[in-house]
Amino acid sequence: MDMDFVSESRHQHSNPSFASKRGENLSKEVFSIGVALELALVVVNDLVFIKRGKYLSETEVLIIKGALNDREYEEIATHSTYSLNYIQRTVAPQLWDILSEIIGNGERVGKKKLWYFLEQVNKKYLIQFALNKKEKTDPNNLLKVSKGKVPDISKFYGRAKELSYLKELINKHRCISLVGVAGVGKSTLAAKLIAEISVEPRTGFDCLIWKSLTHAPLLQDLIGELIELIPPLEPESTLPEYTQAMISILIKRLQSRRCLLVLDAFEALFQGNNFAQRLEYGLFFHRLIEEEHQSCLLLTSRILPDDIDIMIRAEQSPEYLKIDGLDTDAAMELLVEQGLTDKEKCSELIETYRGNPLELKAVVKRINHFFAGDTKMFFENPTTLISNEFQAMLNEMFGQLLSETQKQIMICLAEEIVLSSKTTSFTKLLNQVNQKLSVSTSEIITAIEKLERQSLIESFKDPLTKEIKFSLQPVIRKYVTTDPRGLVRGSNHSLKLAIAS
Ligand SMILES: Nc1ncnc2c1ncn2[C@@H]1O[C@H](COP(=O)(O)OP(=O)(O)OP(=O)(O)O)[C@@H](O)[C@H]1O
Ligand SMILES: [Mg+2]
Incomplete structure (x- = not known):
C-alpha cells in the first residue's frame, strides 16, 4: 500500500468547479445560483466530506440549489429525474440534518441560515479563489493533485x-x-x-x-x-x-x-x-x-x-x-459504532486497551467471531488479546530496538505487577533493576524516560505522596510475561549472535 497524496489547500485545488469535479451529470443542473455561491458551495461540500467521508450527492446538490432559488420540492422534482417522495422524504431530511451539524452552531439549518453561511464563506474566500484561479493559469505554478490513499477518516471520533x-x-x-x-x-x-x-x-x-x-x-x-x-x-x-x-x-x-x-x-x-x-x-x-x-x-x-x-x-x-488512546467518550462512540451496547462492559474494554482504537476493533471482532457478539460470555472468560499489529510492534521492539536496560525495566515492572500491586515506585524499580544489571542510575533514568515517551510504560504521580509510580498497560504486561517469541528474556543471547554474524 504505497500512499502518496498531494492536495493543495486554500480550496484552489480539488474543487475548482463544483460541477466539473463531480462529473458531467452535475453540469446538467437546472438551477443556477451564480458563480460566487457555486464556489462557496465547494466549501460546504468539503465540510460534508470531512464529517461523513462522502461528498454531497447529485440529489443533495439539486436540493441545495433549489432551496437557494426558492423552489419548492415539487419544482425541484419536476426539473429532475428523481421522484418527489425520494427528494422530500429520503434525501432532504438527512441533508438538513448534516448541514445543521456542520454549520448550524447548535441550531437547525434551513434555507435562510444556509444563505447566510454561504454569503459569509463567500465574502471570506472569494478573493482567495480569484487569486488562486489566477495562479492556476500561471505556467510557473504547477501545483497539482496526485491521487493516492490516506487513512479513511469517515468514522473519526474525539481528538x-x-x-x-x-x-x-x-x-x-x-x-x-x-x-x-x-x-x-x-x-x-x-x-x-x-x-x-x-x-x-x-x-x-x-x-x-x-x-x-x-x-x-x-x-x-x-x-x-x-x-x-x-x-x-x-x-x-x-x-x-x-x-x-x-x-x-x-x-x-x-x-x-x-x-x-x-x-x-x-x-x-x-x-x-x-x-x-x-x-x-x-x-x-x-x-x-x-x-x-x-x-x-x-x-x-x-x-x-x-x-x-x-x-x-x-x-x-x-x-x-x-499520542495516547482515544478518550473514554470517543472510544465509547467507536465501540457503539462497532455494535457493542453494554456501556459497563465497554468501559472495561476501554480501560484494558487504553482506548487504543485498533486494539478495541480487534477485540470486538474476536467477540463477534468466538462469542457470537455476546459480551457477557466474553467477560466470563476474561483474557487480554493482542492484535497482530501490536504484537508485531512488540516483537520489533524487543527483538531489535530496546536496550538491555530498557528490557530489564519492563521485566521488573511486569513481575512486580503480577506479584503484588498494580504500580511500582521509582525507588523500588531502581533497586530491582540494579539487582539484575550493573548500570548507573542516570542510565536507568534515561531508559525510563525513553520508554515513557514511546508509551511502553505508564507513569503517574501518587496524589498523596507525590511519588512517581510506574505501570504497564495490560497488553504489554501480557506480552512481557508470556514472552511469546522468546525475545524478552532470551534476547541478550540472540542479540550477541546477530551482531557477531
Ligand atoms: N480518532 C479515531 N476515531 C475512530 N477510529 C480511529 C481513530 N483513530 C484511529 N482509528 C482507527 O484505528 C485504527 C488504527 O488507526 P491508525 O492506523 O491511524 O493507527 P496508527 O497509530 O497509525 O497505527 P500504526 O502504528 O500501525 O501505523 C484504524 O482502523 C483507524 O480507522
Ligand atoms: Mg500509521
Missing part, C-alpha cells in the same frame, strides 16, 4: 485537543513527530489534520503532501518524488544526481512554498539492518530541521529514533507529541 494543538504546532515548528504505539491512531490523526486544514484557508499552506514510508524507500527516491510534487517558482535546470545536492533543491522548494509534508510510518526506516540508509536519513532530517524554510514536516512513528530523541532532550526542534 479535538490534539487537532487544535497540532494546528498551533504546524505554524511554529519545522518538524513535529507524532509518536505512539501500533494502532493508537497516529496516521488517522494526521489524515484528519490534513483534511481540516485543506478547508481552512487561514492556515496558509500551499501544498499538503502525504507520503508513506512503509516500504522504506531509498532516500534519493523519496527526495526525487518530493521535488516532483513541489513545483519550483522559477523554472530550474536539470536535477543534480547527488543526494545532498537534491536535498538542497528540496529545501529551496520548501522555502519558496509553504508545505505540510506528512511522512507516515517513519519507523519503517528502522527495521532491518540498513545502517547506511538510517545514517543518510538522519542527515536528511537534520538538514530539514536546521536549515531555514517555511514548511513543516510531520512524522508519524511507533518509535522515537535516537537522533530525534536527543534533539528533543536538548529542547531543540523537533516538537514531539505523544
Whole structure:
C-alpha cells in the first residue's frame, strides 16, 4: 500500500468547479445560483466530506440549489429525474440534518441560515479563489493533485485537543513527530489534520503532501518524488544526481512554498539492518530541521529514533507529541459504532486497551467471531488479546530496538505487577533493576524516560505522596510475561549472535 497524496489547500485545488469535479451529470443542473455561491458551495461540500467521508450527492446538490432559488420540492422534482417522495422524504431530511451539524452552531439549518453561511464563506474566500484561479493559469505554478490513499477518516471520533494543538504546532515548528504505539491512531490523526486544514484557508499552506514510508524507500527516491510534487517558482535546470545536492533543491522548494509534508510510518526506516540508509536519513532530517524554510514536516512513528530523541532532550526542534488512546467518550462512540451496547462492559474494554482504537476493533471482532457478539460470555472468560499489529510492534521492539536496560525495566515492572500491586515506585524499580544489571542510575533514568515517551510504560504521580509510580498497560504486561517469541528474556543471547554474524 504505497500512499502518496498531494492536495493543495486554500480550496484552489480539488474543487475548482463544483460541477466539473463531480462529473458531467452535475453540469446538467437546472438551477443556477451564480458563480460566487457555486464556489462557496465547494466549501460546504468539503465540510460534508470531512464529517461523513462522502461528498454531497447529485440529489443533495439539486436540493441545495433549489432551496437557494426558492423552489419548492415539487419544482425541484419536476426539473429532475428523481421522484418527489425520494427528494422530500429520503434525501432532504438527512441533508438538513448534516448541514445543521456542520454549520448550524447548535441550531437547525434551513434555507435562510444556509444563505447566510454561504454569503459569509463567500465574502471570506472569494478573493482567495480569484487569486488562486489566477495562479492556476500561471505556467510557473504547477501545483497539482496526485491521487493516492490516506487513512479513511469517515468514522473519526474525539481528538479535538490534539487537532487544535497540532494546528498551533504546524505554524511554529519545522518538524513535529507524532509518536505512539501500533494502532493508537497516529496516521488517522494526521489524515484528519490534513483534511481540516485543506478547508481552512487561514492556515496558509500551499501544498499538503502525504507520503508513506512503509516500504522504506531509498532516500534519493523519496527526495526525487518530493521535488516532483513541489513545483519550483522559477523554472530550474536539470536535477543534480547527488543526494545532498537534491536535498538542497528540496529545501529551496520548501522555502519558496509553504508545505505540510506528512511522512507516515517513519519507523519503517528502522527495521532491518540498513545502517547506511538510517545514517543518510538522519542527515536528511537534520538538514530539514536546521536549515531555514517555511514548511513543516510531520512524522508519524511507533518509535522515537535516537537522533530525534536527543534533539528533543536538548529542547531543540523537533516538537514531539505523544499520542495516547482515544478518550473514554470517543472510544465509547467507536465501540457503539462497532455494535457493542453494554456501556459497563465497554468501559472495561476501554480501560484494558487504553482506548487504543485498533486494539478495541480487534477485540470486538474476536467477540463477534468466538462469542457470537455476546459480551457477557466474553467477560466470563476474561483474557487480554493482542492484535497482530501490536504484537508485531512488540516483537520489533524487543527483538531489535530496546536496550538491555530498557528490557530489564519492563521485566521488573511486569513481575512486580503480577506479584503484588498494580504500580511500582521509582525507588523500588531502581533497586530491582540494579539487582539484575550493573548500570548507573542516570542510565536507568534515561531508559525510563525513553520508554515513557514511546508509551511502553505508564507513569503517574501518587496524589498523596507525590511519588512517581510506574505501570504497564495490560497488553504489554501480557506480552512481557508470556514472552511469546522468546525475545524478552532470551534476547541478550540472540542479540550477541546477530551482531557477531
Ligand atoms: N480518532 C479515531 N476515531 C475512530 N477510529 C480511529 C481513530 N483513530 C484511529 N482509528 C482507527 O484505528 C485504527 C488504527 O488507526 P491508525 O492506523 O491511524 O493507527 P496508527 O497509530 O497509525 O497505527 P500504526 O502504528 O500501525 O501505523 C484504524 O482502523 C483507524 O480507522
Ligand atoms: Mg500509521
